[in-house]
Amino acid sequence: MPEDAGATRDAARRMSTACGRPILETERLVLRELVEGDFEALCRTLQDGEAMYAYEGPFDDAEVREWLDRQLARYRDDGFGLWAAVLKESGRFVGQCGLTVQDCDGVPVVEVGYLFERAYWHRGLATEAAVACRDCAFDVLGEREVFSIIRDTNEASQTVARRNGMTPRGSFVKHYRGVRMPHIVYSITREERDRLSMRA
Ligand SMILES: CC(C)(COP(=O)(O)OP(=O)(O)OC[C@H]1O[C@@H](n2cnc3c(N)ncnc32)[C@H](O)[C@@H]1OP(=O)(O)O)[C@@H](O)C(=O)NCCC(=O)NCCS
Numbered sequence: 001m002p003e004d005a006g007a008t009r010d011a012a013r014r015m016s017t018a019c020g021r022p023i024l025e026t027e028r029l030v031l032r033e034l035v036e037g038d039f040e041a042l043c044r045t046l047q048d049g050e051a052m053y054a055y056e057g058p059f060d061d062a063e064v065r066e067w068l069d070r071q072l073a074r075y076r077d078d079g080f081g082l083w084a085a086v087l088k089e090s091g092r093f094v095g096q097c098g099l100t101v102q103d104c105d106g107v108p109v110v111e112v113g114y115l116f117e118r119a120y121w122h123r124g125l126a127t128e129a130a131v132a133c134r135d136c137a138f139d140v141l142g143e144r145e146v147f148s149i150i151r152d153t154n155e156a157s158q159t160v161a162r163r164n165g166m167t168p169r170g171s172f173v174k175h176y177r178g179v180r181m182p183h184i185v186y187s188i189t190r191e192e193r194d195r196l197s198m199r200a
Helices: 003-018 036-046 061-077 125-139 155-163 190-199
Strands: 022-025 029-032 082-087 093-104 107-116 145-151 167-176 179-189
Touching: 022 125, 029 093, 029 125, 036 061, 036 093, 036 107, 061 093, 082 107, 093 125, 093 145, 107 125, 107 155, 125 145, 125 155, 125 190, 145 155, 155 179, 179 190
Parallel strands: 107 145
Antiparallel strands: 022 029, 029 082, 082 093, 093 107, 145 179, 167 179
C-alpha cells in the first residue's frame, strides 16, 4: 500500500471517531451520534453529583463506559439513542438529548431523554433539543405517541417535558441502583403535536 493511502486512511479513521454522524439540527445545536472520543465530555455530566441527583449520584468510570456502550449498541440495534448535543457556535459538547426505547410499566415506548452540563443549564437548550427529538420521533420514526418518564422529584426535567408539549398521564415505580423511585409518565400524541404546530 502506498504510504500516502495509509496516511489518508488513518486520517479518515481519526475523523470518523472524532466526529459522530450528525442527526438533527436546531437553532443553536447539532445533535450527532456519540463516539469513543466523547468519554471525557460525558464524564462532565455523568460524574457531576448535582446533575446526577435523580440517578442517585455520580457515575464511576465503569458506569460512564457502560452508558456510552449502551448508546452505541442502541444506534446499531434501534437506529437511534441518546445523541451528543454540540453548540454550533463553538463546537463544544454541552450535553445529550435523544430517543431511546424504554420500558413504561411493561410497555416499550419511545422516550425523549436529556442531560446537559450544569454550566449550560437555564438557556433553554434542553427544551430546544427535546422539541427536535420529539418531532423526529413523529416525523421520521412514525411514532403515534412520544414519552418522557421522569422521577417525581426531578422538577427541571418535568418543566422541559411540559415545554415539549407533554402532559402527565400516570405514574409507576422504577427500581434503579437499589432505590425505589416513583416516576411520572409524560407524553404527547401526534395529534396534540400537530395542534401545537398549527397554533405556532
Ligand atoms: C433537565 C435539564 C436537562 C434541563 O436543562 P436546561 O437546559 O436547563 O433546560 P431548559 O433551560 O430548557 O429549562 C429548564 C427549566 O426547568 C426549570 N427548573 C430548573 N431547575 C428547577 C428546579 N430545581 N426546580 C423547579 N424548576 C426548575 C426552570 O423553569 C428552567 O427554566 P428557566 O431556566 O427558564 O427558569 C438539566 O437540568 C439536567 O441536565 N439535569 C440533570 C439530568 C437529568 O436529570 N435529566 C433528566 C432525566 S429524566
